[in-house]
Amino acid sequence: MPRHRRLRKVVAPPGFHGFKPYGVVDISQDKVELLYEEYEAIKLSDYDGLNHENASKLMGVSRPTFARIYESARKKIATAFVEKKEIKSVYGNALLDENWYLCNECNARFTIPRGRSQQQCALCSSANTKNIKGEK
Amino acid sequence: MKTLITASDNNTEALFDKRFGRAAWFCVYDEDSKDIKFIENMNVNANNGAGTKAAEKAVELDIKKIISGDFGPKAKDLLTKFQIQMVIIQEDELTINQIINTLTG
Numbered sequence: 001m002p003r004h005r006r007l008r009k010v011v012a013p014p015g016f017h018g019f020k021p022y023g024v025v026d027i028s029q030d031k032v033e034l035l036y037e038e039y040e041a042i043k044l045s046d047y048d049g050l051n052h053e054n055a056s057k058l059m060g061v062s063r064p065t066f067a068r069i070y071e072s073a074r075k076k077i078a079t080a081f082v083e084k085k086e087i088k089s090v091y092g093n094a095l096l097d098e099n100w101y102l103c104n105e106c107n108a109r110f111t112i113p114r115g116r117s118q119q120q121c122a123l124c125s126s127a128n129t130k131n132i133k134g135e136k
Numbered sequence: 137m138k139t140l141i142t143a144s145d146n147n148t149e150a151l152f153d154k155r156f157g158r159a160a161w162f163c164v165y166d167e168d169s170k171d172i173k174f175i176e177n178m179n180v181n182a183n184n185g186a187g188t189k190a191a192e193k194a195v196e197l198d199i200k201k202i203i204s205g206d207f208g209p210k211a212k213d214l215l216t217k218f219q220i221q222m223v224i225i226q227e228d229e230l231t232i233n234q235i236i237n238t239l240t241g
Contacts, residue, residue, distance in 0.1 A: 015209070091226070106238065107226070113219035122201060122223045124238050 007095035008037035008069065009060045018088040019080070032080040035092025038073030045070055060095070104128040139165045139201040139239065140194055143232050146174040152230040154205020157186030163232050164197060165239070172236070187211035194220060203235060 013036050021027065037059065044055035056066035080087045100109050103121035110122040120127050142159035144151045153159035158180050164173045175197075179186040187208040194202060194215070201221040215222055225235070 012209070108223050109226075110223040111216070111221055113216070113221055116219075116221070122221055123203065123225070123235075125241055 005093045006061060006065075007093055008040065009058065010036045010040045010094040011058075013094070014039045014089045016089060018086055020086045021080075021084050024084045026084075028083060028085045031086045031088045032076045033090045034073065034076055034087050035090055036094035037069055037092050038076065039089060040094070041066060041070040042073050042077075101129050101131050104130065137167045137200045138198060139167065139203065140197070140199045141165065141202075141232055141235055142204040143174065146176070148172060148231070148233045148236070150232055152203075152205075152225070152232060152235055154226075154228075156202070156204040156207050156211055157182075157188070157190045159190075159204070162190070162193070164199065165236055167239075185210075188214060191215050191218075191220075194218075203239075 014034075018031070040059060041055065044050045044058060045052065048055075050058070052063050052066050052070070056063040059066060059069075061069070077087065079085065100111055101121075102109050103124065103126055105121065105126040105128050106124045108121060108123040112119075112122075119129065121129050141163040142153040142156055143161040143163045144153045144159065146161050148163075150161070153161075157177075159177055160180055162175045162177055164175060165171075166173075175193075177190065177193075179189045182189065188210050191211045191214040195218050199220060201223060202215065203223045203225060205225060207215065207222055207224070212222070
């Protein structure tokens with residue numbers, strides 16, 4: 001069994017749902033799925049100009065792992081460009097900088113507002129939930 | 137306690153809409169009276185601020201929990217401020233009925 005993936009910290013999710021090429025006649029139906037952590041890697045490295053060492057610390061992963069996420073992000077964007085595919089942003093293994101909980105039974109994600117103490121799932125009332133911010 | 141579910145039509149067999157501000161209908165489910173109501177979203181085709189307006193509507197209706205597929209940054213801020221619980225479901229093809237059934241257990 002492979003080791004579980006450490007969640008990658010993402011400060012803010014991308015502000016878009018996707019990108020579509022235009023002026024294309026034979027647009028491909030399949031999409032490239034850009035994960036939140038891949039977007040974050042591109043942002044930290046190319047937009048904010050951080051080096052991989054510092055960027056990896058911000059995302060809470062090792063430098064080689066950061067390099068792999070970054071590599072995969074570039075590969076996906078290049079594929080989308082060359083093969084005229086749509087880019088869609090999907091959740092991936094990200095850990096958002098907000099207090100979200102994940103239910104292990106029904107996979108719903110939910111917040112628990114201040115002043116409410118219940119630790120059960122907001123959808124199926126299961127107690128099998130975890131905080132997706134708390135763990136490192 | 138009232139729950140809002142974003143819906144694509146105004147009956148319980150309608151599919152759940154994964155968008156929040158631009159869902160066609162809001163289904164309001166009252167856990168105490170088991171009452172189900174549908175409210176039309178007036179801002180489906182608004183150029184901007186649909187999420188914010190939907191959030192304001194929820195505050196007005198005294199909603200405590202919102203079930204949708206995604207929340208924009210502005211709607212998220214507003215809902216956090218008013219202490220409304222946000223629930224995100226990423227499954228497709230769910231009907232309103234199925235969600236209410238899971239909700240009631």
